[in-house]
Amino acid sequence: MTGAPHTGRPLRVGLLGCADVALRRMLPAMVAHPEIEVTVIGSRDAARAKASADRFGGRPVTGYEDVVAADDVDAVYAPVPASLHATWVDAALRAGKHVLAEKPLTTDLASTRRLLDLARDRGLALVENVMFVHHTQHRAVRELLDSAVIGELRALHAVFTIPQPPPQDIRHRPDLGGGALWDVGVYPLRAALHFLGPALTVAGAVLSRGAGHQVDTAGAVVLRTPQGITAQLSFGMAHAYRSSYELHGSEGRIIVERAYTPPSDHVPLVRLESAAGARTLRLAPDDQVTATLTAFVAAVRARAQPDPAVLRLAQLLEQVRHFAPPTTAARG
Template sequence: MSGVRWGILGTAGIAARAFLPGLREAGGGTAAVVAGRDLARAEAFAGENGVGRAVRGYEAVIEDPDIDAVYVPLPNALHAPWTIAALEAGKAVLCEKPLCLTATEAESVIDVARRSARPLWEAFVFPFHPQTARLRELLEQGAIGDLREIWSSFHFQLEGAENIRLDAALGGGALYDVGCYSVRFAQLLFGREAVAGHAVTVKGEAGVDVETAGVLEFDPGRLLLSCSFDLPFTTYARLVGTGGEIRLTNPFHPKPHDVMEVWREERPVQRHEPGEGSTFSFGIRHIHEVLRGEAEPRHTAVDDSLGTARALDLLR
């Protein structure tokens, strides 16, 4: 396979803002086709973002024998059926988070993924970033003793009332959109699934949560999370151990100006910068290596996504 040929389902902003720049940065693949319900809109998206061609209807991408991998940035409620369709067509799939809206739905998708010829990834790409690798090394080396508690927030201010993130029928809400990052982050670092949890929410006029704060128990260890559509942007995380803390300004999509610091006795003793490269570029590079037979798949939906879905059920 000289280059992985990607098909994109829909013209979502995250495809233009994150996936396509990451694909270009990763190398080894091309955005061959984008599908939309509105062909004119898909053609405009293709022209503006350097995608090879546009087609009407998502089936046209899934049924195309020249497409190797499919990116699914559709509204949350549409993730499961189109991910299943792409897997059953023999495509590798990168599906935007959350993979599904319930653990029961996730079980159905993962069951298909287990039988599929190519892997499925949920688009939590921060596990592939070198910052995350360094963070896990620090924990394994005992830099802060035993990890007992994670504080994690993901806030941003959502503009405009006409947004799919505010549509309950499409699986909107702050927990599904950004709170899920904190859940996957804690699951990765504790190395196990949550066993209990509860949350409080603030709902907007559209009926979805615009703010959620909650606790997940990992036995031992706990996650305290906060997510919001109404607060200024932040993606801060604080890891509290028996011998110190690690503080990250952006654990999910770090930029070169972000930092990770080890704190002991109320002062920083180590400082690490994430370096260059987007999380999407590292995740896509791994997918390309897998599809070329150069690496074993890591952080797949089969490995990780059911635990995330179960934890989100605990908080809903």
């Protein structure tokens, strides 16, 4: 059976597409990882597949069919546009391959649930590539919360905004799963799940479109837990860059900048304000891409069940769409 763990040899990975995130972050980390071997790189553009294979190794193929069918591929990495995930993740799982898929896993709850069930039934690892949760700075924040240094947690405020992508970018295309919610909104939503737990519900949401756009370019969401802890989230892709969250407690707050996509040499700074005063914790740099790949390899070796957070995130995304459907009036 393909996709089975192979003791004593690296995990053989094939790529479904040569997206920017693959070329810029994932492939360099895969090539450097001692437990991963890139064996096949597929692209609908033959020249792009060849150029990527020349740079990172493996053999180039045109299209994605030969990647999922390859005998020398144990797992596939899928950085194809979000609207194609349901098709190609399904194909990979049915071919017996483990899958690391870019976020969001799909753009609708039913498809996400179906793929998670398929992976579970076949004993295959299916991982949504939300990398920031593997960075050690968030573990340090969790330890601060658990020590009650800011008292009882009351609220989370999280922001992820980026400058506007170029006009031809797929994030502007509704047919490919574009829009701010799918691209950057998943980060503060996932941060809320990470710190506040799975019982979150959407209390309100707004999605807006900039003039001339066919997809949402900004949004805001309010979440709450059964205990009354709230999360206020904002995101957008026509903004100045900001990547942060704050945890507010009864006796202080914790502030993290560069929360979601820090480079591997970034020195994390966690600001703590409490009754005892203000201080900044300087943490060691960490490579969240490598940490994500290590976690994926471990999931494959163990044939781990899917992370329940994947389904919860999909449920929250659907709730946001319910409160703020894509037909939200445009804003200039």
